[in-house]
Amino acid sequence: MNGGWRAWLRLFAVQGTWNYERMLGVGMGYAAEPLLEDLKTVDPVRHTEAVVRSAEFFNCNPNLAGLALGATARAEYDAVPGAQIARLRTALCSPLGALGDQLFWAGLVPLLVGAALIGVALGAAWWALPAFLVVYNLARVATGVWALRTGLDAGMAVGNAIATSWMSRAIERVGPAAGFSIGAAIPLVSAWYLEAIGWPAALGAIAVALTGVAVTRWFGASLTTVRFTLLALVLLVLFRWVLP
């Protein structure tokens, strides 16, 4: 099976056709195309069926989509019945979504963003921001290559490969590290802003922050922080207009 690198590159745009019907489905079909090319000469009918299956409904974290892509492509070459491959795709949606979201969106991204914010607040923006981009993308590229290779090697046994992989251990470690990083960033960023304004005025900003936390937690989804902010800004302008 050829086309692995082209498929890996196409995975960078796996969310390109994101929609509420097939979600990542068409993006997966786009990424699968190079992998399935050789099947066209071996079994053209099977190739057509495989292309149809590759673009059907699918959803997961984009950074782990390679696991499902590789596993289903391998299964197509192994002549696994189509219904079984469709079931594998469906079964992989939730675990790959949950693992990827915990590893990246709730773990690595806040960890590295927090570190970058600390760097900016300490006056090191020139290295902190490039370092954030480099470290994140190295981790993401390495994960993407591993995911596609593991999927291609494991085929229908990809579930076992995921269960015995490094991911759950990494999630256990990255979550607390992200908490620490964001926790450290909050006072440093606050000081970075507030020291330039003066501490008496800063008390007002801290009061707004505490009110925002309390009010948005009380009202839940009906009062997001964005709505609270716009409301507070409008109220301040009105207040200044009434009492100039």
Add this chain to the structure above:
Amino acid sequence: MTDLAPSGALLLVIWGTLVGLDLVSVPQVMIARPVVAGAVAGWLAGDLEAGLRVGVLFELFALDVLPVGAVRYPDYGPATVAGTALAADSPWQFALGLSTAVGLVIAVLGGFGLQWVRRANARAIQRHSAALAAGEGGAIRRLQYGSLLRDAGRAAGLTVLGLVCAWVLAEPLARLDRSTALGLTLVAMGCGLSAVISGALRSAGRGGRLRWLGTGALVGLIVAALR
């Protein structure tokens, strides 16, 4: 707002388009993070300090968002570019409040734009359903490139709208009295801090991560006090 030359404005539109695309469609290399988008926009606008101040503040708002599954969220990338353009060449202490207001409106509009793109993608797929059912690889490629183009158009339109708002509001910002401008900045900063604290508490839950969040906050406080 800095007196941008057409070439400078064009660079900001290109940068806003790239960061808008990076949020979801391609390549998700994290240039859409406001702290990165703002720093580069500030550099392009000739005021890196403004870019960092606006970018970090929008990053605090962005950390309140967990972009998982089909969740709806604001698009902070082009919003940060627009906010930076408005704040550039002004003292950030007086420009940050109005920049935040403009940026948040653009970010919310960007979120609606994302919904529009997703529905348009679904309609395009329905139009090509026969070709998809026949396994035509060409149809998949056309859908993919069409969707990317649609999202690029959304991001570019959003950035242009943001820059027009910044251009229109530059004059009122210059005339705004200092105490109101500073008040808006303090409110914006307070709200940004409330967003990041709310997001951090929600992500931490009640387990070990909450303890690490508290430990980090303590270490951050000590370092901030020692500086």
